[in-house]
Amino acid sequence: MSDMANTAAHPLLEIDDLHAEVDGKAILKGLSLTVRAGSVHAIMGPNGSGKSTLANVLAGKPGYEVTGGSVRFDGQDLLAMEPEERAHAGLFLAFQYPVEIPGVSNMEFLKTAMEAAAKARQETPLTTAEFMKKLRGTASELDLAADFLKRGVNEGFSGGEKKRNEILQMKLLAPKFALLDETDSGLDIDALAVVGNGVNAFVDEDRTRAVLMITHYQRLLNHIVPDVVHVLADGRIVESGDKQLALTLEERGYAWLKRA
Amino acid sequence: MAEARLIPQHTEQALRALRDAPMSVPAAREHWKYSKLELARGAITDAPNADAVEIAGVPGALHAMLADSGFCPLTCDLLLREPRIQVLQLTESGRHELKVASAATPTVIQVASGISAEVIDRDQGASAWIICIIEDNATLNYHRLRSTQEVQEWSKLQFVQHRDSEVTLTSFVSAAAFRRHDVSVDLLGANAEFRFDGAAVASARQHIDLQSHVRHQAPHTRSKQRWHTIGQDRATLTYRGRIYIAEQCNGVDAGLTNRNLALGAGVTINTKPELEIYSDDVCCAHGATVGQLDEETLFFLRARGIDERTARRMLAEGFLRETLSGPLADEAAHVLTGSVA
Ligand SMILES: Nc1ncnc2c1ncn2[C@@H]1O[C@H](COP(=O)(O)OP(=O)(O)OP(=O)(O)O)[C@@H](O)[C@H]1O
Ligand SMILES: [Mg+2]
Numbered sequence: 001m002s003d004m005a006n007t008a009a010h011p012l013l014e015i016d017d018l019h020a021e022v023d024g025k026a027i028l029k030g031l032s033l034t035v036r037a038g039s040v041h042a043i044m045g046p047n048g049s050g051k052s053t054l055a056n057v058l059a060g061k062p063g064y065e066v067t068g069g070s071v072r073f074d075g076q077d078l079l080a081m082e083p084e085e086r087a088h089a090g091l092f093l094a095f096q097y098p099v100e101i102p103g104v105s106n107m108e109f110l111k112t113a114m115e116a117a118a119k120a121r122q123e124t125p126l127t128t129a130e131f132m133k134k135l136r137g138t139a140s141e142l143d144l145a146a147d148f149l150k151r152g153v154n155e156g157f158s159g160g161e162k163k164r165n166e167i168l169q170m171k172l173l174a175p176k177f178a179l180l181d182e183t184d185s186g187l188d189i190d191a192l193a194v195v196g197n198g199v200n201a202f203v204d205e206d207r208t209r210a211v212l213m214i215t216h217y218q219r220l221l222n223h224i225v226p227d228v229v230h231v232l233a234d235g236r237i238v239e240s241g242d243k244q245l246a247l248t249l250e251e252r253g254y255a256w257l258k259r260a
Numbered sequence: 261m262a263e264a265r266l267i268p269q270h271t272e273q274a275l276r277a278l279r280d281a282p283m284s285v286p287a288a289r290e291h292w293k294y295s296k297l298e299l300a301r302g303a304i305t306d307a308p309n310a311d312a313v314e315i316a317g318v319p320g321a322l323h324a325m326l327a328d329s330g331f332c333p334l335t336c337d338l339l340l341r342e343p344r345i346q347v348l349q350l351t352e353s354g355r356h357e358l359k360v361a362s363a364a365t366p367t368v369i370q371v372a373s374g375i376s377a378e379v380i381d382r383d384q385g386a387s388a389w390i391i392c393i394i395e396d397n398a399t400l401n402y403h404r405l406r407s408t409q410e411v412q413e414w415s416k417l418q419f420v421q422h423r424d425s426e427v428t429l430t431s432f433v434s435a436a437a438f439r440r441h442d443v444s445v446d447l448l449g450a451n452a453e454f455r456f457d458g459a460a461v462a463s464a465r466q467h468i469d470l471q472s473h474v475r476h477q478a479p480h481t482r483s484k485q486r487w488h489t490i491g492q493d494r495a496t497l498t499y500r501g502r503i504y505i506a507e508q509c510n511g512v513d514a515g516l517t518n519r520n521l522a523l524g525a526g527v528t529i530n531t532k533p534e535l536e537i538y539s540d541d542v543c544c545a546h547g548a549t550v551g552q553l554d555e556e557t558l559f560f561l562r563a564r565g566i567d568e569r570t571a572r573r574m575l576a577e578g579f580l581r582e583t584l585s586g587p588l589a590d591e592a593a594h595v596l597t598g599s600v601a
Binding site (some may be wrong): 007059060061062063075083086087088093095098101102103104108112113116117152169173185206217 | 290301422554555556559560561562563564566568570574575577578579580581582
């Protein structure tokens, strides 16, 4: 997608001068970022710079206090919404560390989540047979065996399996906007390709969607070509550029970017 | 099939037997006393069932067996002197639905060597005193469900296990105004194994007290216990889990976990694992936790569009479901999750 078309597209996520703190400690310090429909953005940045904090603030995690700025999602005031309302509005966060929920089967969880999504869209939920068919089909695209659907959510899953399970949820819930927090970490080479294809298809299928992916590694960007790469350091976006920026970072690290 | 025999005697005497036996209602000096004894008396003075079958005499073999096993000599004597018991001799593999008259009529279930029996113990509408004797190489799968809430119950369940025997106990309990379950296990023969999975939910001002006492008295015996509870409103949940490992019992493997969820500020939870170990070469693990629903997990579900109320419910159910197994699991899931608000 060309830059011209990009700037003309509908802004799905507009973050303006966002400040947020955890336990009284300022983490996000004036972060601004706009992601338009049909585009893929990547955020890179040193450990502890605030990438996951941004993801959690956007998803509405309790304990994060927004002390300034605004976030509009698809035209709505995102920060005024409960986490489940944000999901219903089409925001999806793939977690850096997906939780394990023993006793709640993956299948039951996915069914409940899909029913909630259908209800929010005022659609009739899938019948159990339709759901099962869709679930099996999608799981096999991600090389997740049927066994993973019966087990407790992420219970005993390997690191890579948890990440693939996040992508399974993303595909089933079909959000407008996917925020991927290091979904590539812990994936083997084949899984990386599978997830990369999944994310590409997600945007290609429907150009009203967009993706913001947090990553440390340039190699993910071999599979998913981002329209824009941002560098987040000390709670702000300090540099933005095209995919070339990721290659430069890979070579030179972050030190050269740091402001005095 | 099961053979049921009942020996009539004075209820008073049987009640005293219940009170005097090693696990019975303590007078005033209970070590870990969180069940109000006044309430307990209400729970064990049920009238015996008038329909009870009556036959005379305790089988000599049973007495010999009780004496041999070193099992509860006081009880043994009482059974002889004041015999009013129901005896179920299980000599063929298969399933048995248990019917208990009252705690005043102890039920002795004897599982013959080499067979595999399943006992279903649904709401008895009264307190029960059940003694299971599992002979060499026998297997007993004992499944208990308590769903009625309008009762006061103090039940005792004892297992005496001989060599290479296996017991799996599942116990799913909806609390009541007063419920106390005593579970006592004697692993007398080498290689005997006891497994327990259970869960309880207590609401309003309900009370549930589980006291388990597992005694490893032979080498290479194994026990594994898991008890999950959820307390809501102003409920009280008490658990005491004792594991005793006698001398010269090498190779014993004992494990106990008790996890409690307090959903509400008015819930009282008492939990106390106790270990008493006299052998060196043993493996014994225990853990007890009291907590709330995990906020991280709750957020995960909400971030997937599941409303908070449903998410809380799913997590509470999942917590219970971890322990649910056996033929009563579905029924138990229905009963227990139905009482989680
Ligand atoms: N509950 C908390 N209390 C105090 N500090 C916190 C808390 N949560 C996060 N932080 C701090 O906020 C900063 C940003 O953390 P964050 O997880 O957003 O970093 P990140 O950029 O995602 O790092 P990584 O690349 O390692 O995943 C870190 O210094 C972290 O220690
Ligand atoms: Mg992070």
